[in-house]
Amino acid sequence: MIKAGIDIGSVTTKCVIVNDGIISGKAITKTSVNTEMVADNVLQKAIKEAGIKEEEIQEVISTGYGRRQFKKANRFITEISAVAKGGYILNEKKRCLIVDVGGQDTKVVEVGDKGEVVDFLMNDKCAAGTGRFLEIMADVLETDMDGFSSLAMSSKNPVKINSTCSVFAESEVISLITSSTPREDIAAGLFNSIASRIATMIRQFRHTDRIFFCGGGAKIPALKSYLEKTISQDIIVLPEPQFVVAYGAAITE
Amino acid sequence: MKKGNGFISEEYLDAMKYLWGKNKDISFDYKKYTEKYRNLSGLKGMEFFYDVIAERKLKTDKPVIGYFCNSVPEEIIMAAGAVPLRLCNQDIHCAEAGEEIIPGDICPVIKAICSGLQNDIKPDILVIPATCDGKVKLAEILSSAFDNIYFIDIPRNSDYTENIDLWEATYLKFYEYLKEKFKVKISRKELLNACKITNERTSIFRKIYKLRAEKTGIINAFDYFTITSASFLIPASDWTKHTEILYNQLLNREIKTNYRKNLLLAGSPIIFPNFKLLEITEEAGCYIAADILCSSYGHLFDPVKIDEETEKGIIRTLTLKYIAPSICPCFLGIDKLINAVIENVEKYGLDGVIYYNLRLCNVFELEIPVIRSVLKDKGIPFLALKTDFSREDTGQLKTRIEAFMEMLE
Secondary structure, X not given: OEEEEEEEOOOEEEEEEEEOOEEEEEEEEEOOXXXXXXXXXXXXXXXXXXXXXXXXXXXXXXXOOOHHHOOOOOEEOOHHHHHHHHHHHHOOOOOEEEEEEOOOOEEEEEEOOOOOEEEEEEOOOOOOOOHHHHHHHHHHOOOOHHHHHHHHHOOOOOOOOOOOOHHHHHHHHHHHHHOOOOHHHHHHHHHHHHHHHHHHHHOOOOOOOOEEEEOHHHHXXXXXXXXXXXXXXXXXXXXXXXXXXXXXXXXXX | OOOXXXXXXXXXXXXXXXXXXXXXXXXXXXXXXXXXXXXXXXXXXXXXXXXXXXXXXXXXXXXXXXXXXXXXXXXXXXXXXXXXXEOOOOOHHHHHHHOOOOOOOOOHHHHHHHOOOOOOOOOOEEEEEOOOHHHHHHHHHHHHHOOOEEEEOOOOEOOHHHHHHHHHHHHHHHHHHHHHHHOOOOOHHHHHHHHHHXXXXXXXXXXXXXXXXXXXXXXXXXXXXXXXXXXXXXXXXXXXXXXXXXXXXXHOOOOOOOOOEEEEEEEOOOXXXXXXXXXXXXXXXXXXXXXXXXXXXXXXXXXXXXXXXXXXXXXXXXXXXXXXXXXXXXXXXXXXXXXXXXXXXXXXXXXXXXXXXXXXXXXXXXXXXXXXHHHHHHOOOEEEEXXXXXXXXXXXXXXXXXXXXXHHO
């Protein structure tokens, strides 16, 4: 059975096509104001990669922030359920905690023995502690995400950044730059501040022995590294971390 | 309170008086706003309550005593020949306007109150209890601008075994104040009659509360919270009369329901027109089967249990009515809230608990980890939501509530 999962996030839109549960095509693109069109584009790309015809898809399941906007979707589920389903299969069907750092949301989901959502937490409505925050900070430091991450990894002496609010952190960073603080120490400080925010969310859960990491944020080595340091525990990045939610939607029964 | 300590500038006072004067222009168009819920209702008996909310006019010849929170003894006010009018305000326009004199990062209820009363009626006396720090400061500020602000300085420990005497003393003082103010003698009979009136209100409220919990879909959240909001604005006996009519209609109501889960709502108060959260829960197929909120359950659920019919004895039992079940997080006694939540969930077999945390009311937020942990031990699913009167986070709230529903299924 061929199914498509579409994850319409605040920053990127992802599509995964599965054939009897096995991924046969996937695509990603930036989300724009025309959600419907973006979702359809990404679906077409994934169809092309899978080498199938659109009519062959038996069910389209949409998720993510814009889930209700895609009219081709036969149904929708929330990204919380989707990430749990995807992460559960990818981690060999075991109980775990999944940390998903997206553009606008950071979520921590506790998945039970049977793949059910036991509990979940999401960040507050603002962008503090999310991918968008890191993007803005990379911009302030005049680098891209890769450069930002490498800078942070090379720091020996991270500064303490107090603000996690994007607006306040920006002015804090600018004042650090003008006081000649090394950029790598500022970068490290920023990753530390976001890591401690995520760690606070993780600590609300009781079973934290197996932690998996996904979402766009999981592609940033410095974020993983600083998060591991903060919680003194290894975390495992799921394969193709940005597609876990779309995959979870696609395999929804 | 003494009026005008002389430390607030004329300019500030003028700004405040100006705000209070123009509240009718800034608040919601309630008439228009009630229509959308009225149309969803389909209950004849609801017309009266939507009219109350839309018109916001208290029709009475008696003096009116405005008050905030759930710790002001209405019965004493009624016995003194006045009408109690609860003025807690959750109108976003009022909250925004209130920022003219109250800083932005203060609880929106405090800001909303400051921008005036939602009513055409100006109360003769305004009673402000020491429930939260915001109300205490408010009493101070308002008393500089207006006459007849009365402050009830209740203590923070609501454990009646330890603190009933102190608490009672503040009520006795209030009682004496009203007698003096209105130049009336309050007889035992009048006190008993007032208690009888609120007890009748409690009795019909309990019936509705039970019916709602036992029959999924019998009344939607908009209707229910409109009834409870209306109880702030009209005399208790009127409310009782019309709630009885509604209750009888509910008994014969045929229910067709799309609700998927039965939940309990706890946390910060919900008062018309702050129905954003309810719109999302209704849309997600989530039936609010019970609530432990100070604006509904807290306001209406507890009776006065008179055992000693002396003046002092009545005030004592009145004090017990307000102190013993107090669920406000500003007081010591979180166990009362938690017990009430667990009792309701178990009694009615509910699927989970949503905790509404009004942004910037920090004591509600402070309670969340404790409640989460206790409910986890009990195996009761729990979702905490932090939001305010604005609509900008509707999408995020929807995701959380829908995910919670999926989790329960």
